[in-house]
Amino acid sequence: MISPDPGSFRDPASHVLLDEDKAIRLLDERGLEGWRALSATGFFRSAVSEGRLIDAVEMAEAPPGSAAALEHPRLPFISYPYEWTFSMLKDAAILQLDLLEGALSAGLTIKDATPYNIQFVDGRPQFIDIGSFEAYRPGEPWIGYRQFTRQFLFPLLLRAWVGVPFQPWLRGDLEGLTSRQMARLLPLRKRLNPSALLHVRLQARMEERMADRAVRQELGAAGFSADLILTNVRKLRSLVESLEWEHGSDGWSSYVECSHVTRDRAAKGEFLTEAMRRLAPSRVLDLGANDGHFSHLAAGAGALAVAVDGDEAVLDDLYRNSTGSALAIVVTDLANPSPAQGWGGVERASLLDRARPDLIIAYGLIHHLIYAASIPPSHVVRWLAGFGCPVILEFVSPADEMVTRLVGNKLPHELHGDREEDEFRALLVPWFEITSEQALTSGTRVLFALKPRPA
Amino acid sequence: MIFAYLDPGTGSLILQAVVGGLAGIGVAWKAWRSKLGRGAKPVPGDDHSEGETVEDTSLPAEP
Numbered sequence: 358m359i360s361p362d363p364g365s366f367r368d369p370a371s372h373v374l375l376d377e378d379k380a381i382r383l384l385d386e387r388g389l390e391g392w393r394a395l396s397a398t399g400f401f402r403s404a405v406s407e408g409r410l411i412d413a414v415e416m417a418e419a420p421p422g423s424a425a426a427l428e429h430p431r432l433p434f435i436s437y438p439y440e441w442t443f444s445m446l447k448d449a450a451i452l453q454l455d456l457l458e459g460a461l462s463a464g465l466t467i468k469d470a471t472p473y474n475i476q477f478v479d480g481r482p483q484f485i486d487i488g489s490f491e492a493y494r495p496g497e498p499w500i501g502y503r504q505f506t507r508q509f510l511f512p513l514l515l516r517a518w519v520g521v522p523f524q525p526w527l528r529g530d531l532e533g534l535t536s537r538q539m540a541r542l543l544p545l546r547k548r549l550n551p552s553a554l555l556h557v558r559l560q561a562r563m564e565e566r567m568a569d570r571a572v573r574q575e576l577g578a579a580g581f582s583a584d585l586i587l588t589n590v591r592k593l594r595s596l597v598e599s600l601e602w603e604h605g606s607d608g609w610s611s612y613v614e615c616s617h618v619t620r621d622r623a624a625k626g627e628f629l630t631e632a633m634r635r636l637a638p639s640r641v642l643d644l645g646a647n648d649g650h651f652s653h654l655a656a657g658a659g660a661l662a663v664a665v666d667g668d669e670a671v672l673d674d675l676y677r678n679s680t681g682s683a684l685a686i687v688v689t690d691l692a693n694p695s696p697a698q699g700w701g702g703v704e705r706a707s708l709l710d711r712a713r714p715d716l717i718i719a720y721g722l723i724h725h726l727i728y729a730a731s732i733p734p735s736h737v738v739r740w741l742a743g744f745g746c747p748v749i750l751e752f753v754s755p756a757d758e759m760v761t762r763l764v765g766n767k768l769p770h771e772l773h774g775d776r777e778e779d780e781f782r783a784l785l786v787p788w789f790e791i792t793s794e795q796a797l798t799s800g801t802r803v804l805f806a807l808k809p810r811p812a
Numbered sequence: 813m814i815f816a817y818l819d820p821g822t823g824s825l826i827l828q829a830v831v832g833g834l835a836g837i838g839v840a841w842k843a844w845r846s847k848l849g850r851g852a853k854p855v856p857g858d859d860h861s862e863g864e865t866v867e868d869t870s871l872p873a874e875p
Contacts, residue, residue: 367817367818369817370817468817468818469817469818498825498828498829499820499828500818500820501818501820502820502824502827502828503820503825504818504820506824536824555827555830556827559830560823560824560827563822563823563824563826563827564821564822564823564824565823567822567823567844568821568822568823569822570822570847571822572825572826572843572847573820573825575842575844575846575847576825576826576829576839576840576843578843578846579838579840579843579846580842581829581843585829585832585835585839586828588831588832588833588836589828589831589832592831
């Protein structure tokens with residue numbers, strides 16, 4: 358069934374409708390003008406063939422009320438910048454700048470600069486908003502510059518220079534950080550950095566002093582040219598290129614080195630492979646994916662694997678090592694997954710609405726929810742059942758060495774009940790049928806293959 | 813007519829010329845000067861100027 362994309366409404370020139378296997382972009386006269394300009398260039402064809410730009414074919418007949426319509430392939434999974442790792446946002450920023458440079462050389466421009474126009478396909482960023490391209494009018498400045506700084510550059514600076522994750526900020530404010538906020542966050546050692554002076558401090562000052570006065574026409578008359586945009590784009594590119602996030606092996610990055618992980622990994626892999634063979638899922642949701650070992654297994658067996666974890670560092674490594682794999686990466690805390698938000702509360706869909714899995718991997722997960730996030734075991738089971746698909750789950754008993762570490766300073770009466778294996782099995786009964794199970798050599802963990810009971 | 817669904821921000825527009833080096837700074841200065849020169853600049857201390865915007869001069873005067 359065709360339905361309008363609730364996130365596509367800001368640009369009056371172009372709207373997206375979603376169908377089962379394709380996306381349809383409706384263009385008005387102005388949007389059509391942009392498409393004609395773009396599709397006539399060699400830049401368009403080469404960007405599409407390199408996978409940097411989504412493919413688009415003009416439909417023979419424009420639906421009523423539109424000047425033209427384009428057909429795009431439907432993307433298998435949509436993720437949002439507040440679910441990306443540092444390297445993902447950095448690669449997306451570089452793609453945005455490279456496409457703008459290529460567009461300008463072909464007599465075009467990109468009228469906005471938001472990471473929501475970029476998606477990751479087979480581990481590489483792809484620009485998906487064909488409606489953003491239009492013919493460049495001589496004398497016009499780069500309209501998307503401020504948006505680029507707010508939604509790409511400042512979040513990257515926040516991580517690389519301030520050492521603070523950008524995801525909570527981007528999730529909290531969909532417009533990103535303002536130059537004024539960034540100026541206040543700059544660490545002392547970066548205050549006199551030439552890029553910080555220009556893009557952060559000077560921008561903040563000029564934004565403040567020059568508000569409420571339109572200058573687009575005056576800039577053109579004063580001799581503004583595409584060369585000035587190109588200079589800015591190249592400087593921004595080398596700035597973004599220089600940004601690094603050094604993440605050590607703190608937190609769960611060192612998780613794979615734990616003894617229980619290596620001990621049980623082969624058995625868990627076989628259990629998953631068996632489930633993949635039996636169920637042949639097209640989409641697998643790997644909850645608590647960690648280094649992505651099982652996501653890779655699922656992707657290798659022909660599924661799209663969505664690797665979800667709260668640890669940005671492990672997922673950043675996974676991203677950098679998985680180009681070309683059918684693997685989507687989502688940074689989110691599963692005790693507080695990305696909500697539905699934006700305009701009308703629907704502009705950006707919740708992670709759980711976007712997930713639509715055919716199989717869930719819940720390995721090494723439930724003890725984090727139960728012991729670290731204090732979610733009652735019964736809630737965890739109900740939540741998993743809510744997806745309505747088979748689950749392969751690793752049960753971790755209270756005696757497990759990881760649980761001992763997680764419980765830390767909590768006293769037994771401060772923990773939820775139903776933590777023992779027999780109690781947990783009883784919780785599963787109303788929701789799932791256990792189709793197979795296997796005790797792991799650790800002696801404190803059991804794998805369950807669960808089939809949801811008909812509602 | 814110039815069209816943008818996005819608010820590019822005046823300061824950010826001028827700044828991107830500044831980023832372009834000396835030539836750009838000249839463009840930014842010229843554009844800002846012509847902006848200020850076009851409108852009726854509020855005179856400090858003049859109570860009547862309060863609340864007026866510099867763009868108003870392009871509108872036809874009321875009879």
